[in-house]
Amino acid sequence: MSRTRILAAALTAAVAIGVISPKVIAYATYAKWGTLSVDFYINPVNADVTQAAATAALQAGMNVWNTQSGTAFRFNYAGRVDDTTTSYDNRNVILFRNVNNGSTIASTYAWSTNGVLVDSDTVFWDGGFAFFTGSSGCGGGGAAYIEDVAAHEFGHALGLQHSTVPDATMAPSYSTCSQTQRTLEADDIAAVQSLYFKTEAGGATQPPTSGGGTSADGTPRQHGSSTARGRSKR
Numbered sequence: 001m002s003r004t005r006i007l008a009a010a011l012t013a014a015v016a017i018g019v020i021s022p023k024v025i026a027y028a029t030y031a032k033w034g035t036l037s038v039d040f041y042i043n044p045v046n047a048d049v050t051q052a053a054a055t056a057a058l059q060a061g062m063n064v065w066n067t068q069s070g071t072a073f074r075f076n077y078a079g080r081v082d083d084t085t086t087s088y089d090n091r092n093v094i095l096f097r098n099v100n101n102g103s104t105i106a107s108t109y110a111w112s113t114n115g116v117l118v119d120s121d122t123v124f125w126d127g128g129f130a131f132f133t134g135s136s137g138c139g140g141g142g143a144a145y146i147e148d149v150a151a152h153e154f155g156h157a158l159g160l161q162h163s164t165v166p167d168a169t170m171a172p173s174y175s176t177c178s179q180t181q182r183t184l185e186a187d188d189i190a191a192v193q194s195l196y197f198k199t200e201a202g203g204a205t206q207p208p209t210s211g212g213g214t215s216a217d218g219t220p221r222q223h224g225s226s227t228a229r230g231r232s233k234r
């Protein structure tokens with residue numbers, strides 16, 4: 001290769017880096033599970049929709065990541081429970097609470113040890129918002145689709161923080177009755193693929209790049225209320 005061609009290649013690389021880097025830093029992660037299938041339980045009791053509808057909508061939120069992430073990571077719905085509290089108890093639970101928490105629609109509380117997630121619970125603030133399911137019928141003040149809020153919260157549950165990309169599922173704010181969060185954007189996919197084994201087009205899975213240690217010796221680090229969502233400002 002001549003010196004001129006080498007220089008051209010170097011310049012091309014520099015330009016490409018300049019274009020790509022703003023997107024690369026849009027997402028953020030804080031921890032990851034040590035296994036590729038994680039059980040989540042649901043207490044579907046709420047004030048707005050049937051328990052069957054709530055359960056189905058929450059499972060749809062899980063499936064957003066299961067089917068769109070291009071990774072081998074899977075949320076596994078493990079059944080109905082009656083839990084009304086969140087805690088580090090080695091049981092991942094989604095529940096509704098008939099409390100108004102201001103502009104926060106839902107909160108995810110996660111615990112990790114040495115960067116490995118060991119527990120994640122999510123509360124939907126039922127007292128402050130009117131929840132709907134499906135793809136029509138949502139309306140009124142403080143209205144939100146469970147599928148979309150769940151997709152965002154499950155992003156926290158698998159290890160993601162908020163993204164600065166406005167239309168991403170992991171963007172911090174939710175517009176009333178929006179259905180955009182149930183579809184992952186490229187930034188969300190890049191985020192989850194940075195944590196878990198990426199699946200190839202033919203369904204083959206890349207070999208693990210690290211061991212899956214999950215033991216939780218000592219007191220796990222708790223990831224607190226930085227995982228709430230804000231009501232739309234529009």
Ligand SMILES: [Ca+2]
Pocket residue numbers: 086087088089090091092093119120121
């Ligand atoms: Ca728990």
Ligand SMILES: [Ca+2]
Pocket residue numbers: 047048125126127128129130131
């Ligand atoms: Ca409600």
Ligand SMILES: [Zn+2]
Pocket residue numbers: 152156162172226227228229
């Ligand atoms: Zn959030």
